[in-house]
Amino acid sequence: xxxKPTTPKGTRDFSSKVLSKRNYLKMILQKAFExxxxxxxxxxSFERLTTLMGKYGDEGxxxxxxxxxxxxxxxxxxxxxxxxxxxxxxxxxxxEKALRYDLTVPFARYVAGNQNDxxxxxxRYQIQNVWRADRPQHGRFQEFCQCDADIVGERSLLxxxxxxxxxxxxxxxxxxxxxxIKVNHRKILEGIVKLIGNENQLIDFTVAVxxxxxxxxxxxxxxxxxxxxxxxxxxxxxxxxxxxxxxxKMLLDLEILFKNIPDGLKGLEELxxxxxxxxxxxxxxxxxxxxxxxARGLNYYTGMIVxxxxxxxxxMGSIGGGGRYDDLTSSFGMKDMSGIGISFGFDRIYLxxxxxxxxxDNIVNNTQILFLxxxxxxxxxxxNSLGKLRSLGIACEIYPSEIKMSKQLNYANKKNISxxxxxxxxxxxxKKFTLKDMFSGEQNKYLLVDLIKTLEKTxxx
Amino acid sequence: xxxKPTTPKGTRDFSSKVLSKRNYLKMILQKAFExxxxxxxxxxSFERLTTLMGKYGDEGxxxxxxxxxxxxxxxxxxxxxxxxxxxxxxxxxxxEKALRYDLTVPFARYVAGNQNDxxxxxxRYQIQNVWRADRPQHGRFQEFCQCDADIVGERSLLxxxxxxxxxxxxxxxxxxxxxxIKVNHRKILEGIVKLIGNENQLIDFTVAVxxxxxxxxxxxxxxxxxxxxxxxxxxxxxxxxxxxxxxxKMLLDLEILFKNIPDGLKGLEELxxxxxxxxxxxxxxxxxxxxxxxARGLNYYTGMIVxxxxxxxxxMGSIGGGGRYDDLTSSFGMKDMSGIGISFGFDRIYLxxxxxxxxxDNIVNNTQILFLxxxxxxxxxxxNSLGKLRSLGIACEIYPSEIKMSKQLNYANKKNISxxxxxxxxxxxxKKFTLKDMFSGEQNKYLLVDLIKTLEKTxxx
Numbered sequence: 001x002x003x004k005p006t007t008p009k010g011t012r013d014f015s016s017k018v019l020s021k022r023n024y025l026k027m028i029l030q031k032a033f034e035x036x037x038x039x040x041x042x043x044x045s046f047e048r049l050t051t052l053m054g055k056y057g058d059e060g061x062x063x064x065x066x067x068x069x070x071x072x073x074x075x076x077x078x079x080x081x082x083x084x085x086x087x088x089x090x091x092x093x094x095x096e097k098a099l100r101y102d103l104t105v106p107f108a109r110y111v112a113g114n115q116n117d118x119x120x121x122x123x124r125y126q127i128q129n130v131w132r133a134d135r136p137q138h139g140r141f142q143e144f145c146q147c148d149a150d151i152v153g154e155r156s157l158l159x160x161x162x163x164x165x166x167x168x169x170x171x172x173x174x175x176x177x178x179x180x181i182k183v184n185h186r187k188i189l190e191g192i193v194k195l196i197g198n199e200n201q202l203i204d205f206t207v208a209v210x211x212x213x214x215x216x217x218x219x220x221x222x223x224x225x226x227x228x229x230x231x232x233x234x235x236x237x238x239x240x241x242x243x244x245x246x247x248x249k250m251l252l253d254l255e256i257l258f259k260n261i262p263d264g265l266k267g268l269e270e271l272x273x274x275x276x277x278x279x280x281x282x283x284x285x286x287x288x289x290x291x292x293x294x295a296r297g298l299n300y301y302t303g304m305i306v307x308x309x310x311x312x313x314x315x316m317g318s319i320g321g322g323g324r325y326d327d328l329t330s331s332f333g334m335k336d337m338s339g340i341g342i343s344f345g346f347d348r349i350y351l352x353x354x355x356x357x358x359x360x361d362n363i364v365n366n367t368q369i370l371f372l373x374x375x376x377x378x379x380x381x382x383x384n385s386l387g388k389l390r391s392l393g394i395a396c397e398i399y400p401s402e403i404k405m406s407k408q409l410n411y412a413n414k415k416n417i418s419x420x421x422x423x424x425x426x427x428x429x430x431k432k433f434t435l436k437d438m439f440s441g442e443q444n445k446y447l448l449v450d451l452i453k454t455l456e457k458t459x460x461x
Numbered sequence: 462x463x464x465k466p467t468t469p470k471g472t473r474d475f476s477s478k479v480l481s482k483r484n485y486l487k488m489i490l491q492k493a494f495e496x497x498x499x500x501x502x503x504x505x506s507f508e509r510l511t512t513l514m515g516k517y518g519d520e521g522x523x524x525x526x527x528x529x530x531x532x533x534x535x536x537x538x539x540x541x542x543x544x545x546x547x548x549x550x551x552x553x554x555x556x557e558k559a560l561r562y563d564l565t566v567p568f569a570r571y572v573a574g575n576q577n578d579x580x581x582x583x584x585r586y587q588i589q590n591v592w593r594a595d596r597p598q599h600g601r602f603q604e605f606c607q608c609d610a611d612i613v614g615e616r617s618l619l620x621x622x623x624x625x626x627x628x629x630x631x632x633x634x635x636x637x638x639x640x641x642i643k644v645n646h647r648k649i650l651e652g653i654v655k656l657i658g659n660e661n662q663l664i665d666f667t668v669a670v671x672x673x674x675x676x677x678x679x680x681x682x683x684x685x686x687x688x689x690x691x692x693x694x695x696x697x698x699x700x701x702x703x704x705x706x707x708x709x710k711m712l713l714d715l716e717i718l719f720k721n722i723p724d725g726l727k728g729l730e731e732l733x734x735x736x737x738x739x740x741x742x743x744x745x746x747x748x749x750x751x752x753x754x755x756a757r758g759l760n761y762y763t764g765m766i767v768x769x770x771x772x773x774x775x776x777m778g779s780i781g782g783g784g785r786y787d788d789l790t791s792s793f794g795m796k797d798m799s800g801i802g803i804s805f806g807f808d809r810i811y812l813x814x815x816x817x818x819x820x821x822d823n824i825v826n827n828t829q830i831l832f833l834x835x836x837x838x839x840x841x842x843x844x845n846s847l848g849k850l851r852s853l854g855i856a857c858e859i860y861p862s863e864i865k866m867s868k869q870l871n872y873a874n875k876k877n878i879s880x881x882x883x884x885x886x887x888x889x890x891x892k893k894f895t896l897k898d899m900f901s902g903e904q905n906k907y908l909l910v911d912l913i914k915t916l917e918k919t920x921x922x
Contacts, residue, residue, distance in 0.1 A: 002794030003511055005574035008558050011505035013571055016585075019501045035851035037828040037858035040480045044472030044604050045506065045560075045590065046526075050464055065507075068527040068556050070594050074548050079540070087535050094555065095529050097469050099506075110474055113466035119875045121861055124477075129506065133531050143505050156861035158840065165848060281845050333463030367498040379619065384742050387626060390496035397498035400582055400617035414580045 010134070010142030020364045022145075025174070025350055026127060029147050032169045033125035036162065038149050041124045043106035046097045053092070055105050055331070061088070063132045065142075066095035099131040103148045104328075104341065111152060112332030120153030127346070138351075145346035152328060152339030157270055160304045160324065161277040163342045164288070167308055167320060170344065172285035175358055178311040179319075182291035185271050186301050186323070188254065191264020192240055192292075195257060196233035204229075206295035209241075241292045247275045250290055270304060302326040306342065310352045319345040319352065368459045369396035370412045371421045372405060378423040381448070385421075388452050394459045412438055419458060423448070471595070471603030481825045483606075486635070486811055487588060490608050493630045494586035497623065499610050502585045504567035507558045514553070516566050516792070522549070524593045526603075527556035560592040564609040565789075565802065572613060573793030581614030588807070606807035613789060613800030618731055621765045621785065622738045624803045625749070628769055628781060631805065633746035636819055639772040640780075643752035646732050646765050647784070649715065650756060652725020653701055656718060657694035665690075667756035670702075702753045708736045711751055731765060763787040767803065771813045780806040780813065829920045830857040831873045832882045833866060839884040842909070846882075849913050855920045873899055880919060884909070 007013060014022060033040075052064055069076075074094065081089035100106055103126045111118065127147045134140060149166060151159050164181060171179045193205050208223040215223070221234055240257065243250050251268050258264030271290070278288060286308075296305045303324025310319050322342030329337040353359055369389065371382035382398045389396045399408045405422075412420050422434040422443075433451055435458065436443040446454045468474060475483060494501075513525055530537075535555065542550035561567055564587045572579065588608045595601060610627060612620050625642060632640045647667075654666050669684040676684070678699075685695055701718065704711050712729050719725035732751070739749060747769075757766045764785025771780050783803030790798040814820055830850065832843035843859045850857045860869045866883075873881050883895040883904075894912055896919065897904040907915045 003570075003792055004509075005512075005570045005790075005793040005795075006509070007505050007570075008507055008509055011507065013505070013575075014503040015575075016500035016502065019503060031854065032851075034826055035854055035856050037856050039477035039826075041477065042475040042480060044468050044474070045592070046469060046472065046604070048465075048467070048469055051466075062531065066529040066531070067560075068529045068552055070523065070527070070552070071548070074543075074552060077543070082535075082538070087532070091529055091531070091535060099528075109464075109466045109468075114474075114476075119872065123858070131506070143507070151861070154861045156834075158834075158844070158859060158861045161844065162847075169848075169851065277841075277844060280841065281848060329466075331464055332466040334466075365495055365500075373617075373619075380738075380741065383619070383622065383738060386623075387630075387742065390493075390630065393492065393496055395496050395498050397584070398619060400612070400615045400619050411580065 008142070010136035010140075012141065012143075017364060021354070021359045022350060024359060024363045025346065025353065028173045029127060029170060029344060029346075030125075032166060032173060033149055036123075036149070036166050036169070038123045038125040038151075041107070041110065041126045042128060043100065043103075043110060043126070045129070046099050047106055047109065049092065049096050049098045051109055052098050052101055052105060056101060060101065063134055064101050065099040065131045065133055066091055067097040067099065069094055069096060100128070101132060102130055103128060103146050103343075104150075107148070107150060108328045108337075109332055111337065112329040112334040115334055121151050121159075122153055123149075123151045125149040141347060147344040147346050148322075148341055149343075150339055150341035152337055155338050157273050157304075158277075159340050160270070160274045163322065163340055164274070164278055164283075164286070164306070165281075167306075167342065168283045168286045171308075174349070174353065176310070176349075176352065176356070177285065178287070179285065180287045180289055180309045182289050182294045182307045182309070183271065183274070183304065184291055184294040184306075185267035185304050187263045187267030187303070188271070188292065189295060191254075191258045191261045191267060192237065194261050194264065195240070196229075196236040198229055198233055201227065201229070203299060206299075207297060209293055210295040210297045212293045243292060247271075247290050250292075251275075267303075274304060296321060296323060300325045300327065303340070310348070311356070314352050314355055316348050316352055319348045365395065367395050367397055367415060367417045369394060369419045369421060369455060370408075370415075370417045371396070371398040371423070372408050373399040373402045374405070374422070374424050375402060377428060381423055381451075382421070385451055385455075389455060389459075392452075392456055394455065396455075409438075419455070421451075421455070469603070471597035471601075473602065473604075478825060482815070482820045483811060485820060485824045486807065486814065489634045490588060490631060490805060490807075491586075493627060493634060494610055497584075497610070497627050497630070499584045499586040502568070502571065502587045503589060504561070504564075504571060504587070506590070507560050508567055508570065510553065510557050510559045512570050513559050513562055513566060517562060521562065524595055525562050526560040526592045526594055527552055528558040528560065530555055530557060561589070562593060563591055564589060564607050564804075565611075568609070568611060568802075569789045569798075570793055572798065573790040573795040576795055582612050582620075583614055584610075584612045586610040602808060608805040608807050609783075609802055610804075611800055611802035613798055616799050618734050619738075620801050621731070621735045624783065624801055625735070625739055625744075625747070625767065626742075628767075628803065629744045629747045632769075635810070635814065637771070637810075637813065637817070638746065639748070640746065641748045641750055641770045643750050643755045643768045643770070644732065644735070644765065645752055645755035645767075646728035647762050648724045648728030648764065649732070649753065652715075652719045652722045652728060653698065653753075655722050655725065656701070657690075657697040659690055659694055662688065662690070664760060667760075668758060670754055671756040671758045673754045704753060708732075708751050711753075712736075728764075735765060757782060757784060761786045761788065764801070771809070772817070775813050775816055777809050777813055780809045826856065828856050828858055828876055828878045830855060830880045830882060830916060831869075831876075831878045832857070832859040832884070833869045834860040834863045835866070835883070835885050836863060838889060842884055842912075843882070846912055846916075850916055850920075853913075853917055855916065857916075870899075880916070882912075882916070 078093035129143055130146050131143050190202055193202050204227040208220045212220050224234055243253055251272055254268055294307055301323040305323035307318050308320035310316050324340045326338045328339055373379050386396055420436045427433050431448045432445045433448055434443055434445050539554035590604055591607050592604050651663055654663050665688040669681045673681050682695055704714055712733055715729055755768055762784040766784035768779050769781035771777050785801045787799045789800050834840050847857055881897040888894050892909045893906045894909055895904050895906050
């Protein structure tokens with residue numbers, strides 16, 4: 001019986017056409033990162049299991065792809081845990097390595113492991129695949145590409161400003177319009193829970209608020225009630241998260257509310273600094289919005305948080321996000337490593353560019369020239385010319401076998417090859433070759449001695 | 462207790478410096494592949510386990526990294542096989558997916574799955590990581606990069622010729638000298654076993670001969686004896702594999718030996734065609750050698766086989782290899798798909814270029830310009846200028862906080878930044894800025910209004 005030639009669900013093959021677009025997107029991102037003075041980094045596809053487990057919450061832990069131990073190590077399997085239906089323990093006894101789940105934890109491991117060699121503040125970007133055992137759906141895959149940029153080792157708010165400009169640069173270069181960046185601050189959220197008397201429930205609060213786009217205001221209220229927030233305190237939240245208007249107005253309104261809450265005031269002060277710098281210089285592409293419902297689920301954020309959303313007519317969820325954190329590396333024994341990181345949702349941005357037809361036309365690399373195969377003498381000339389043309393960077397090939405000319409031309413047509421070189425008996429007799437333009441159908445004869453010169457000129461047009 | 466910040470054994474982090482060299486090598490390969498009209502392909506990191514198992518022999522199967530099933534699927538574990546010490550069955554019951562072991566099997570799966578959409582002959586290249594649970598050693602990793610180029614759907618020998626020219630092009634572009642390409646033909650090896658009367662033991666013969674570099678002629682003899690070859694037939698082999706001289710001489714000698722063995726003669730005829738084409742045009746870099754001891758372990762080769770070795774003063778084993786196969790895809794239900802494929806040992810080539818100091822000096826991307834942080838007014842000017850310079854593709858940054866100037870300059874020094882812009886109180890007063898060349902130490906003052914123009918000119922030098 002033969003095997004089904006399919007990929008595992010949630011994974012994809014990338015053909016030449018798709019790759020040329022993915023590489024275009026990657027190139028725009030790389031150019032932006034490098035002009036912003038970020039250095040590239042790549043980490044291994046798998047990490048020690050202990051490096052990853054416990055970093056992403058229970059839900060995240062479940063989605064980590066573990067690598068099965070091999071050989072005699074398999075005998076160390078903990079069968080009791082299987083009996084007790086403790087599948088987590090059971091699988092941990094079968095595995096010592098796991099596929100990268102995100103780029104942040106490997107980065108933290110790298111910074112801690114190389115702290116004596118790195119120059120701080122350390123600016124790195126990383127564009128690599130990550131793997132999650134998630135249910136595949138539109139725009140969500142089990143293997144997908146992440147792009148992160150982080151600066152660690154410094155608390156200066158200029159870095160918050162730079163990260164927003166980095167987003168602006170990328171979406172400007174991609175010609176993707178109507179992208180919104182929502183901004184909030186963890187300390188403002190802290191201020192709000194203090195204000196309503198639920199000081200110790202910041203995480204319950206942010207987890208609930210984070211779902212507002214999915215479950216609506218009422219869903220958030222229900223969740224907060226279930227977490228023990230009183231109806232009274234929930235009523236106090238509403239007018240706050242409904243605050244509208246321009247930044248200055250919102251900041252002033254909040255300042256009054258937070259007058260006895262220093263943390264909240266600190267958050268406001270930091271955002272004011274960032275907003276003012278941005279306003280002075282101006283964004284080329286992004287719309288900036290101060291959004292008090294933005295929470296970001298991840299608990300390691302401590303300062304400004306951001307989330308980027310694509311045009312509202314394309315349903316795709318967030319296409320980027322990040323924020324300031326105060327403690328990247330302490331689980332690896334390195335304290336007090338503050339930083340800021342942002343992330344680009346490569347695959348979702350790709351789908352949006354595709355939907356909106358924003359990939360340039362000229363990025364696909366096709367064969368430019370095909371030499372027809374018309375016998376030994378003809379193909380010897382072709383073979384000799386191919387080497388020279390290829391050294392000039394011209395993509396060219398010879399049809400490998402001497403089949404009917406119409407079939408060879410058909411191959412050129414199907415492959416969108418621009419030019420065909422014909423060196424048949426008549427051409428050989430006259431020391432000429434025929435050059436056929438496959439798009440216009442036009443064909444002309446030139447001297448064989450001028451072949452390289454002619455083709456070089458033609459393919460540069 | 463804090464975690465050890467290390468990568469799993471056999472894996473590596475790639476810092477900016479290393480990546481710039483890896484990207485250089487990748488770029489040379491890509492340019493060569495694309496000018497030879499190969500299309501890029503990327504396949505997922507993991508495949509269905511059934512796609513991979515049984516394709517690489519028992520030894521290969523053992524080295525495949527399997528991905529542990531998650532959730533309730535774990536309960537389907539086959540505990541009997543564990544009891545019976547059948548670890549292969551046991552691990553198969555725990556896994557449905559595995560990491561890519563090479564690029565050939567995923568390529569075969571892709572060709573079979575997309576046979577109706579592909580245009581044949583199909584020329585693809587693929588540069589991606591593969592994973593093997595191999596014992597790590599110098600030049601051998603558990604995660605490493607493979608580069609393959611294949612042409613499938615055609616039997617024309619011109620493709621054999623093209624593949625040798627592709628190797629020649631790459632090593633010429635890399636300026637790596639004294640690279641040898643050994644060539645042999647499976648049908649010649651078949652002819653030899655027929656000649657000595659061991660017709661049905663081609664595989665035993667090739668597996669043994671393949672080890673000649675490691676275990677020597679005597680080791681090969683011992684292995685053949687243990688496989689049931691008689692001393693008599695082994696004695697017949699020796700003078701054959703010791704045949705020396707130029708191609709024409711060797712081909713003629715073999716022709717006499719093979720006079721009653723049509724397969725052997727067919728092999729000779731094919732190699733003669735290839736050698737003649739190569740000789741007519743000439744190689745720019747490679748040394749071609751006809752080597753009757755070259756066997757290539759993999760059983761799927763059926764025609765010409767090649768192996769590439771680096772300069773003899775660098776001990777690194779083979780840095781490339783490949784050959785003609787007749788049956789790429791039949792395990793996926795697609796018969797008669799002949800093709801030819803070659804492979805480049807990316808990580809080994811990298812190590813050789815490193816050893817021989819062959820990476821160009823100018824491939825590392827550093828920050829070109831650092832703006833010192835000397836207070837709000839100064840940094841506002843900097844922030845504004847950064848955006849403009851970055852749009853011009855100039856890598857630049859501002860020191861994020863206002864610390865001592867000497868410390869900021871120290872940062873520039875450690876990062877090898879070429880130029881520093883100083884806008885202090887005195888400069889602000891005179892509407893000027895100071896540009897300091899960090900290599901020469903020279904510094905000059907220019908008008909602030911000319912800042913972008915000046916820096917653009919400077920950083921292009």
